[in-house]
Amino acid sequence: MKNSFIKDIAFYVPEKILTNDDLSTMMDTSDEWIKTRTGIHKRHSTGDSNMGPADLAVLASSKLLKKLNMDKSEIDFVVFATSTPDYYVPGSGALFQEKMGLENIGVLDIRQGCSGFTYGLSVADKFIKTETYKNILVIGSEVQTTQLDYDNDGRGTAVLFGDGAAACLLTSTNDDRGILSAHLHSDGRYIDDLSSSHPSSKYKDIITKENIKDRKHHIHMNGREVFKHAVRRFKEVILEGLDYNNLSVDDVDMVIPHQANYRISQTVQKQLDIDQDKVFSNIHNYGNTTAASIGIALSEALEQNKINKGDIVVLASFGAGFQWGSVVIKW
Ligand code: UT7
Numbered sequence: 044m045k046n047s048f049i050k051d052i053a054f055y056v057p058e059k060i061l062t063n064d065d066l067s068t069m070m071d072t073s074d075e076w077i078k079t080r081t082g083i084h085k086r087h088s089t090g091d092s093n094m095g096p097a098d099l100a101v102l103a104s105s106k107l108l109k110k111l112n113m114d115k116s117e118i119d120f121v122v123f124a125t126s127t128p129d130y131y132v133p134g135s136g137a138l139f140q141e142k143m144g145l146e147n148i149g150v151l152d153i154r155q156g157c158s159g160f161t162y163g164l165s166v167a168d169k170f171i172k173t174e175t176y177k178n179i180l181v182i183g184s185e186v187q188t189t190q191l192d193y194d195n196d197g198r199g200t201a202v203l204f205g206d207g208a209a210a211c212l213l214t215s216t217n218d219d220r221g222i223l224s225a226h227l228h229s230d231g232r233y234i235d236d237l238s239s240s241h242p243s244s245k246y247k248d249i250i251t252k253e254n255i256k257d258r259k260h261h262i263h264m265n266g267r268e269v270f271k272h273a274v275r276r277f278k279e280v281i282l283e284g285l286d287y288n289n290l291s292v293d294d295v296d297m298v299i300p301h302q303a304n305y306r307i308s309q310t311v312q313k314q315l316d317i318d319q320d321k322v323f324s325n326i327h328n329y330g331n332t333t334a335a336s337i338g339i340a341l342s343e344a345l346e347q348n349k350i351n352k353g354d355i356v357v358l359a360s361f362g363a364g365f366q367w368g369s370v371v372i373k374w
Pocket residue numbers: 071072073076077080081157198199200202265266267268269270273302303304307331333361362363
């Protein structure tokens with residue numbers, strides 16, 4: 044059986060920056076509150092550019108292909124993870140394909156919120172291990188800032204999220220390296236603790252004055268509940284992945300957690316009793332970019348030479364659903 048490994052990864056974030064001070068002019072919040080509670084200093088935003096996740100993904104993927112000196116015709120399949128799709132139907136994968144000029148290859152959309160990247164990698168890994176495809180583009184891309192409630196009612200959520208995209212090339216190899224395992228979970232009992240319920244096909248009238256007044260089209264989060272579950276599930280799913288591979292925390296060279304809150308990453312680091320410099324964080328610069336966050340963090344960890352060949356790298360996610368997962372990689 045073949046192995047699958049991440050040949051390279053690149054990311055793109057829009058130029059416009061939203062600082063905590065910018066947000067403080069829109070709602071009752073402060074730089075100090077945001078930094079202390081989340082670790083976030085700024086986030087990027089598509090602003091008024093009308094760019095969607097497919098556009099950001101094209102920019103990230105073009106960077107990636109340039110780095111790899113690879114022609115787009117060599118890509119066999121695309122897995123596109125986003126929770127903020129350009130269209131309600133079809134998914135952003137088809138739009139990305141058209142914008143990228145990819146000839147009739149298959150595209151698969153993943154709607155797993157903050158766990159989109161781990162779920163996406165897991166699916167792509169199976170396609171490679173079963174020798175269905177050789178080169179798969181796995182993308183996490185989000186435009187959150189156009190949909191947030193930048194008002195006092197939404198301040199608990201709006202300050203967290205940012206826009207960005209990451210694209211990696213998962214490639215087939217005979218070498219003893221690459222994705223060792225993926226463990227995926229969900230618990231739908233907590234859907235309403237982190238969700239955006241409208242538009243919805245359940246109701247005949249979705250765009251009503253009442254729904255807009257009730258801000259149903261914005262994302263809603265029960266922050267404390269999400270935090271509580273996140274710290275538990277991150278630890279659990281990382282240990283599950285390590286255990287499956289007969290590895291211990293001491294074997295781990297780098298953990299790349301979904302960037303949800305610096306305090307969550309710190310808690311997980313302490314719970315695992317692992318060195319602080321082995322849990323990567325860049326949330327201060329980007330906020331929570333949902334499906335893109337692990338890819339952006341992995342990309343920066345590589346740029347900073349924090350990951351070397353042969354290293355054990357663990358990607359871990361938790362988010363809406365709740366859905367969570369881990370991917371253990373021998374780099
Ligand atoms: O990626 C998907 C997964 N998402 C997450 O993992 C997020 C998990 N949750 C969190 O990160 C944290 O719960 C938050 C950062 C969202 C909130 O932090 P917290 O320490 O749990 O604060 P809180 O919700 O308990 O609110 C504390 C206080 C409240 O005021 P009172 O009731 O104590 O008077 C809030 O109204 O802070 C207030 N507050 C704010 N104040 C200033 C909430 N949001 C803000 C804000 N600025 N933006």
